[in-house]
Amino acid sequence: MGSQKRIAKELAELVESPPEGIVVKLADESNLYTWNVYMDGPEGSPYYNGKFILNLSLPTEYPFKPPTVSFKTKIYHPNVTNDDKGSMCLGMLRADEWKPSSRIQAVLQFARQLLAEPMPDDAVEGRIAEQYKNDRKRYDEVAKEWTRKYAIAS
């Protein structure tokens, strides 16, 4: 299958030269389509020092359909659903904007960049987005607190 060939190559590339703050592993060695992603909160963001676990799931139609990315670690962020799914869907991850020439590494870097710079205008959590825009200080506090609570192993 073409999808396996391509996914295997992308995985190999990510394992050999991981981008900053991102480590990937197969959730199950026998299944190329589900990855665990370990992401460091970027410096300068309220998520700094946090270790976030994400789930990256690849459709069998990959790369003709986009991967889906969700946060397994709870996170306070306008673009991540504040529920047990922790899903995010924007920009390059949308089916109608997805390009088969995009790569998983770009997806993950996009997700990490989003931690540094949320996109409140494309938010899934409107309340957090409002707060991010109008009361950044409070947003930072809550995000930091959640990071401490859920993303930093004690």
Place this chain on the structure above:
Amino acid sequence: MSLTDLPWNHFDPINHFSAGQDSTSGFYPQHPHSSAFFGHGFAHLSNTLYHPNNTIYFNMNTLSTAEMERFQKLSNEFQADVQGPAVSIKQPSSVIAMEYANADAAFATKTSALAITHPLTRTMKGDGNCGWRAVAFGYFENLFNLQNQLQVHHELNRIKSLNVLLDQTGQQEHLYEIFVDATEDVFNQISQAIQSGIRDDSFLVNAFNSEYNANAILTHFRLLTSAWMKLNTHRYQAFLSTPVEQYCAARIDTVRTEIDEVGLQALVDGVIAESGFAVEIMYLDRSEGEAVTPHHLTQARPIAGTICLLYRPGHYDLLYPAEPTVNMEPVVNYQYAMTSDYSPWDQQGALAFDVNSSLMTIPNLMMDPTFGMAPSPMPAAPPSPYRVSPPQEVYQPPMHASPPPMSIASPPPPPLRMSAPPPPMSSLPPRSSDGPQIRLNPLVMKPNLSHSLPVTTPFKNSSPYNQAHFQNQDFEPIHWEPSDSRR
């Protein structure tokens, strides 16, 4: 992003229009795709926005933000529930005429005429890729029809060499190689089919109906088009409202964004044109006239085949013209390639003279010394003493010999007229005692041979050189299979 920016084209507009109302329900045919909108929350929106006769237009201002967002979401996630194969088998185009029989007179007239000029059609699934698919399929189909292994090989190498374009525009091989692999696989299938003497193209139809591989092929063609546009910005920028980079990101590099005119032209320029296949669009619209409006996307030149597209607003299918014998290449080109050292079609400079495709389709014209004796298409061909010179005796114009003061030294050889008495060949003594010879001088034959030989006239079907039976709609080659009886 507002509603007006929605990428409407990613669901083929044939759907928009056909969610019908009485006054115009015949205007667009009862397309199998048209049910896609029924039962979908979007039907109302599309109907209202698009119906030409609808007086109630959406007032965008009355939509609340929430509603707008809901529509936006629906739009983003929308995937037309289109039925049917991605590429259909060939069907009579009279079907199209039937669909429009009760429609607007302009469509009824044009489709009836179309059924005569282009008796066969192949429908493409209206899933946002129909234009890409029509061109890609048409390309491979034409290549297969040539029945020329050398040409298949040549084209495979040419397409693979276009990887350079991808590299130059920053695409990475480990990301695009599966697309190239899928395309290469089709070339290999064509090659194998030719080798095994398979004339049935259902393997190609199957290849394009296998979703993953077909997606890979279309993505390959999309990426090549995108790279071509980025490397030839000056040719396309003037036709675009956004920078080429942005246009490609939004319209070409995506998975199911329908092709538009600029993208189509770039696809043809960058990927198809070098193959020697012409691309032609027949516009079926309400413009004046009694026939579909043709538009050529390739320069006129000797062509190896034609990809003929039928365009209805927002949707592309393939058409197959009623061929004069001119495009009956298969056997001819095969022999041409087998019996000569000529370069492939597109290296025109290498040919001794301008290869006129109508010339090349006359079986064995240049190669077969017995041509003149073969049961001949010419009316009342006398049991003449003429014989055609074998190739080595073909008249060669004295290119380098003497400075040309327009001398009468080499008079133009007599025109090829079999029914008239042979002009005396006084200046050149006969080379054999058989009698005067017909000299197949290309310079003489080029302009008028196709007129003087009624190659399209059906005649006795006993000759192996006679291909008239290919023209017969009911013609069916007899396949012999050891186990099966004939179907």
